[in-house]
Amino acid sequence: MSKAEEAKKTITIENVVASTAIGQEIDLKSVTLALEGADYDPEQFPGLVYRTKDPKTAALIFRSGKIVCTGAKSIEDVDRGLKKVFKKMDSVGIKVDQNPEITVQNIVASADLGSVLNLNAIAIGLGLENIEYEPEQFPGLVYRLDHPKVVVLLFGSGKLVVTGGKKPKDAEEAVDRIVKELEGLALL
The missing domain is CATH 3.30.310.10 (TATA-Binding Protein)
Known part of the structure; x- marks a missing residue:
């Protein structure tokens, strides 16, 4: 089983926010x-x-x-x-x-990559244009993806949070992409 498949099995939806009007x-x-x-x-x-x-x-x-x-x-x-x-x-x-029409505004999901992450190396490897990493301010690395359009919070423990998704599949696609990119950089 690939790292991406293993990580996708750990995805848990933590919160779904939706809106409607009467x-x-x-x-x-x-x-x-x-x-x-x-x-x-x-x-x-x-x-x-x-x-x-x-x-x-x-x-x-x-x-x-x-x-x-x-x-x-x-x-x-x-x-x-x-x-x-x-x-x-x-x-x-x-x-x-x-x-009444119900619109999903945000799906927050968590997952586990199953290994410790070097966030400093990831911040440099992924390039600073889509990354925010200030460990003095927040212990996670903030990575903004264009596709799917989500924000991923990566933590040194290997855990991550995907937020901003509109459908559950967005979390799976984000985990796939993160694993591929980190494997490509030999950081996972």
Whole structure:
């Protein structure tokens, strides 16, 4: 099995952030009173926070009718979590279209390359135009990829975080590319 295949087996989706809108303004104060467990403190945050348990997500509901779902571990969990939120809103008198469009904004995934990395050598080897590496500021190397359009955080432990993806495949493509580039530089 290649290094890339081994690394891809370790990919775990940590968080999926998606947004939607219900096409109407919402009175957040009255919704907070009607939705059990909703948190709304406009001094701290302009939206209402409503958490679902299965799947474990948080919906950030704004007065404009926009809703951001965060904390999901898959796109399916986003759909299931938002369906529960829509159903709850429906039950308190806020009519929601049957299938509002849901847009994935960001998928954060982690993976393990399975070996210790020399971040100084990687920063030099990959070239400084797409790299940020300031170990005094942050222990990871920040690598911006154009394809897929993601940001990869590489750590000396060999662990990495891929953020900015729009689909789960973006993490796989990023891991493939990182492994190929590091192998090409004889740094993995």
